[in-house]
Amino acid sequence: MPRSIVSNSSPIIHLAKIDQLELLTDFFGELIIPPAVYDECIVDGKGRPEVARIKQASWLRVVQVTNQNLVTLLNAEVDRGEAEAIALALETRASLILLDDAEAREKARLYHLKMTGLLGILLRARKSGKIASLSEKLDALRHTGFWLNAGLTDRLLREAGERP
Secondary structure, eight states, X not given: OOOOEEEOHHHHHHHHHTTOTHHHXXXXXXXXXXHHHHIIIIITTTTOHHXXXXXXXXXXXXXXXXXXXXXXXXXTTXXXXXXXXXXXXXXXXXXXXXXXOHHHHHHHXXXXXXXXXXXXXXXXXXXXXXXXOHHHHHHHHHHHTOOOXXXXXXXHHHHTTSOO
16 A cells, blocks of 8 residues: 555645645545634635635545544644644654644654655656746745745756756
8 A cells, every 4th residue: 555645725725715726636536634724724714715626626635643642743834734743754654744834844754754846846847847946836825925035046947957
């Protein structure tokens, strides 16, 4: 049985906002998400246009986290969705976890979880030809309120071959 891919809400929500949600299934097939991530994506976002796209993603599967003690411990330092995603990745022995938040990524590193985030997914999409311009997608992300560090943006665009 192939190992699971777990996601936090940020990659799902922001890819849906820029109409690139299909990149997740293109690259990873089925994603599993814990209930708190489902709530962040669907319940908390009620009425937003990206929610309809997320609801139609039949390749997203909600899986309950069993180790609530670990969730409580993690939730002292990261939000509930990130805490549940990290715990679920550990429980399922996930091959990858999708996280954007710096503190959550630091916690995932403590548990030796392999991770990527929204920007890594977009860079992969550019390198594989699934998107024509990383720069355009980064601009679209900025318009959704996603914060991008200028130095990181420059490095990503160089790595994508869009800047010298």
